[in-house]
Amino acid sequence: KNQVEQSPQSLIILEGKNCTLQCNYTVSPFSNLRWYKQDTGRGPVSLTIMTFSENTKSNGRYTATLDADTKQSSLHITASQLSDSASYICVVIRGSARQLTFGSGTQLTVLP
């Protein structure tokens, strides 16, 4: 069964701290993996897209890693800011399918 599981479900950290969010998937065949940020009441916005051959990709304070052998990805947020408070969603796309498999997200809260 094609699944994407994210952990933790929720996370609370203090402003300025770093954190890492996890994504494990069983989707096959694999095309690419994406991380999205979804602010409350808004639509998801793309942070990174990673293909099979990419191990790490950065976007400002966000760094995503991918291990295609273990089917795991992580999103590392450095020096968190209050505006980082959001749901972070991992999405895996199969090779030729039109459907994307979404994780249920990690709800991150950054406190001052």
Place this chain on the structure above:
Amino acid sequence: GAGVSQSPSNKVTEKGKDVELRCDPISGHTALYWYRQSLGQGLEFLIYFQGNSAPDKSGLPSDRFSAERTGGSVSTLTIQRTQQEDSAVYLCASSLNIAGTSGGAGGELFFGEGSRLTVL
């Protein structure tokens, strides 16, 4: 427009009524997706349009749900005889082409702000 536009942003309706949700994708985007997001849940695929091809309706939960895309642009999602379990945020996304064909910008999904549906 500059982004994906959805309307209405909020809709409250009574059980049994029909509702229509509208999505105006980014100009030139050939692919259009509808998703449903229930509280605390991941996005659930509903339907996909790609150019003039037959839509992929495999995610529609029942025959009360239907969608069309006129002129390859604006799409309408219709829910007939709404039920309380239909309450959710309905998100529309568009992309230049099929999301799985490229890891790059061409397959990037751009989401609208969603339509929050509440069925009383």
